[in-house]
Amino acid sequence: MNNDLIQQINSLQNHLNIQLASRFEHKIDNQLTAKQVLLLELIRTGVTSTKDLAAQLNITTSAVSQILNKLEAKEYITRSINKENRREIILNLGVKGNRYFEEVQMLEDEINHSVYGQLPVEDLEHLVRILTRLNVIVKGE
Template identity: 60%
Template sequence: MKDEYIHQINILQNNFNIFVAKKFENKLDNQLTAKQVLLLELIKEGVTSTKDIADKLNVSTSAVSQILNKLDDRGYIERKFNPQNRREIILYLADKAHQYFKELAVLKKQINKEIYGKLSSHDLKQLKDILEKLQVIATDSDQSNSYDKKK
């Protein structure tokens, strides 16, 4: 029975994500890939070196560099030399990325109002609690997998 619920949840979640993507796709620059957006998010959060991004994502610096090159070519990031260490390059969001995040914030508000805003406070609290539980489970699982790999 549990497997059937999980199966139904997966279908509902996929359908919901597809619906939201279709409904709001023309409201945002959809030329960015998920990986590019992830890198922009990390830079926004203060991760400003290729090596630190690679370490955080557990991927090679060359893989990160390839994505950063595309973001640089398209005007989303800027690279500047670190004045304290000229061998180090610091990554910054360019104006285009700042504009992207402004548009994303407006879009999130619209989604919150049009979709989540239709739920009762009780339903929203339940959803929040369940998502928090899932995050703890995923984090614990990820940490135990990291521990198992180190053995």
């Protein structure tokens, strides 16, 4: 099993899933909306300013604030004031946000082992090419 290829596949697959979730969020029946999941993913990867989150999701800062309020109320995120710059709010994953990504990671680990682990390197390489092409197709539509 080639971990570098699997990481590349997961990255491409996550990118595709984010795009598809954003595009088809109205069809998703989940405790979290697609935009909430996207926002949590961005916070997890270090995007913490409301302005940057809004730019990444192509929505208004007001809409981001509303989503953050809901996520904070449900304990998916925490907000604190930066002691060095009191005008800056620091966003972090809360208890439920961390648990959500732990569960996602456990599922990914299971999939990696039980599915990707059974494929030869050539198939994994081909899957990388396919997912790259799918990302281009989805992005272009």
